[in-house]
Amino acid sequence: MIKVAVVDDEALVRAALRQILDSADDIEVVADCDGRDALRQVHMTRPGLVLVDSVMPGVDGIQVVRAVRALPEPPAVAMLTAFDSGELFTDALRSGVAGFLLKDADPDTLVDAVRVLAAGGSVLNPHVRHTFADVLRPQEAAMPSRATTALTRLTERERQVLSLVAIGMSNAEIAARLGIGTATVKDHLRSLRLKLGVRTRVAVAVAAYQMGLDTLPGRSCAAP
Incomplete structure (x- = not known):
């Protein structure tokens, strides 16, 4: 319950x-x-x-x-x-x-x-997400390579985890999708927070939105 x-x-x-x-x-x-x-x-x-x-x-x-x-x-x-x-x-x-x-x-x-x-997922309503985009856009104009630079530092597995976080999946769902353990998912999330310079899961999802990694088929970044 x-x-x-x-x-x-x-x-x-x-x-x-x-x-x-x-x-x-x-x-x-x-x-x-x-x-x-x-x-x-x-x-x-x-x-x-x-x-x-x-x-x-x-x-x-x-x-x-x-x-x-x-x-x-x-x-x-x-x-x-x-x-x-x-x-x-x-x-x-x-x-x-x-x-x-x-x-x-x-x-x-x-x-x-x-x-x-x-279940441990994150929820970012599309309307709220667009507001974030408006707030972040001037920052991106000032530093256009920031998101690209961060993305190049990620491993292929970290990119996969980042994309699944962006569409609202929980740790258990990510583990099942990628065929790895939930403890491994947590390790990847810790690494993502460090590399992206953020502290929370929903901030990781926002970062994924900046990088254009929130468009996988299936569930939306709105999650639900």
Whole structure:
């Protein structure tokens, strides 16, 4: 059973998300609260995934993400957003989010995204991905060879793993696709983070997008 905590300042939004997620046989919403009560609820209920509203009064989403990710054994955290702010997404990436979901996502997409995140995958909604592209484009203009240079440092296996991370696969799915062990996948991911100069899995997916490695057939980089 996938245990989820929902953090949003609007009670109606929390109720709607609870109804959608609880309708899935393998998902249980164990807590829903605003930002001020998030850390206490996470301590009490021990969810495997926390969905956090990006903008809340008092304690905002980035603060909640940082506090949850600072726990000794932190759950995965994904950000719920209705905004296109590149600055917000960049701050969230640095804080350790595993993905971004738009609040107006349809129920099936939301449920599938929770399953991907709970399995250790990353979720990058196409709309959010395009916002990242707009933010990154001026940087790429200033340093046009950066992505190419990073790509040349990767082994063929690391490129394969990077492409599969970009389309949202979990470690277990990557291992099955490539015929290797999950421990080996983790080793490749550690090497990728080092070579790409990033700290989180979703940042690896963003890097793959910059390199044009997110177009494999099958699942989309939106994951789902």
